[in-house]
Amino acid sequence: MKTVLFWFRNDLRLHDQPALQAALASGARYLLPVACLPAPDERGAWGWERASPQRRAWRHGALRDLDRQLTRLGCPLLVCDGDPATVLPALAAAVGATELYCEDIAAPEELQQVAALRAAGLAVHTTWQSTLLDPQYLPWTVDALPASYTPFRQAVERATRVAIPAIPATSAAAATSASSATKAPVTAPLAAPSALAPAPLAPPDALLPWPPATTAAGPGLPGYRAALLPAHVDARTVDARASLPAGLQGGETAALAHLHQYLHRRLPDSYKRTRNQLQGVDFSSKWSPWLANGALSARRIVAELRAYEAQHGANEGTYWLWFELLWRDYFRLLHLQHGVALYRERGLSTRRATPTPDASAERTANLTRWRHGATGQPLVDAAMRELLHTGYLSNRLRQVVASFLLGELQGDWRAGAAWFESRLVDYDVYSNQGNWLYIAGRGTDPRGGRHFNLEKQTAEHDPDGVYRRLWTEGESA
Structure with a gap:
């Protein structure tokens, strides 16, 4: 019976997950959700650590939350240490999988990872899903993307002058992908799946507790449940002066709660006026940490924002939040257009x-x-x-x-x-x-x-x- 891997990358959520939906639609009998963590002491070309303790702790929090959600659906998350190009083929062999599903990331290192997995014999299915806009329904092909942001924004706004799908304020979780049939540049976000295929049985040495124990070489690899992830954070990395609210976690549950309270308190109304302040919690949306690790979808934000405007009216603040999300999309589409030249x-x-x-x-x-x-x-x-x-x-x-x-x-x-x-x-x-x-x-x-x-x-x-x-x-x- 068919087993597939689903590799969580910068999409640590269950809502608005086209790549995961593709894996579920593949006919697989078993599904193994997996994420990979680089070594905490990994160094970049300039000599310092690639990811600080704060950044690692934020991602670990997102993985723990994702694991809790997946566990409730009967399919816990497996987290592996090391280079995906090495650990994922070994994991696939351990559970008898030949196919892997994941999001598409158009940056050089991430593209090289996918190429290496394919070279190792895995059939890798990627889905582009991190943008608010669907590239195939834009006014131009990616190769013809405008050379600066303003004409890009103006053309997008002309193309999206028709109503952008909004999540009804009373049932945000009920949104589906039905509007995708309209071929609009912005489609409604997908609801989180209500069920998953079960996880496959794996050889006992394929799943080791954290920290990885020393074992004889074999077909297994160091892995552990996300719920057991170390926080890698102590008093030296928590500062009372921080603009991010104290106690925030990096996962989808916290992301959706933060989005809800931001809208409930009507903070979009003041966003344009306060966005250039330097310190504090509410001067900006603070959506970016969850957008960065994929715990929050840009399409979910805009759908909620349109519902907010329907209830309270559009204003400069709500427009400027859209404006900034378009900047985020533009930088993503530039990677599709120019690739490694940007580096x-x-x-x-x-x-x-x-x-x-x-x-x-x-x-x-x-x-x-x-x-x-x-x-x-x-x-x-x-x-x-x-x-x-x-x-x-x-x-x-x-x-x-x-x-x-x-x-x-x-x-x-x-x-x-x-x-x-x-x-x-x-x-x-x-x-x-x-x-x-x-x-x-x-x-x-x-x-x-x-x-x-x-x-x-x-x-x-x-x-x-x-x-x-x-x-x-x-x-x-």
Whole structure:
């Protein structure tokens, strides 16, 4: 009887899961949901850890929540350590599976993982599902995507002027994919499945407890139930000054609860007015950490937002939330259009490329000072200390510190992008790459890059020094 693997990647949810629905529709008798964790000490090209303790803890929380939901459906989540290209073929062999289903991620490392799985003999079925918009129903093919955001947004808004499907306010879970037949650029989100195929029986040594015990080499591999994941977080990684609400977890349950309370408290109405603030819980939606790990679907957000507008009326705030979600889509579609070119030092520009990271002593020292909030510029230092301690930073400050690294310190944008990858709990490969290229003038900014005047930014956004004092008083450089 047929067994298939379902590989959770950056889609740690059950609602709005076309890839999972495809696996369930495949005719498989058994389904094994699996996720892979890289080694916690994995280092990137710049020498620091790929994922900070805060970022790992956020993902672990999402996996624990996903496991609880899957367990209720009789199909617990298996989490494996190591490179998916190695562990997933071994797991498939252990349970007699030849097919694997997963979401499609159009970034170089993620594409290489899928290619390696196919080379290992697995039939891999991928589904594109992370965008709000369905690429096949847009006004242009991906190859003809507009070269900057504004014409992209304008064309999308013309195409979506018809009603975007909304989830009825009284029964959000009842939404289905029926509207997909209309071929609209934005379709209604799928409901979570009410049943799953059972998990296959596996050899006993294929499922080991956490931490993996030392065992003789064999067909098994180190794996453990997600419910037993270590948090990898202690008092040193929890900061009372953080803008993310205390006690939040990274999973789908918390994501949907946060979305509900944000709408219930009518915070969309003030979003445009407050979105550039630097500190606090409610000045922005705080959806990004759950969008990043896929615990929350962008289509679910927009459907709920349309229901909110139907009840309370549309306004600048609700429009601006849509505006920002379109930016998120644009950076994803750029990856479909340009692929690995977005990872070159020159990006999409015609500038002469630097073949390897510049390791000169001065630039290395500047980068270290910037990373640790020791540049001598109070606003920059406060922001970088917040990022270091909490794994979060407001959108305004992300732009300010990126501009400072590239402009005043003459740093390499790739190093800045790698540091954000390491620290941000809401790290998203598409948006991170797109935003750094944009600031550096190597992406789609029609002005050829953005430089922020630090004095002006300080005067406008922290005139009384409240934010700077919060993150610099009592801190040592």
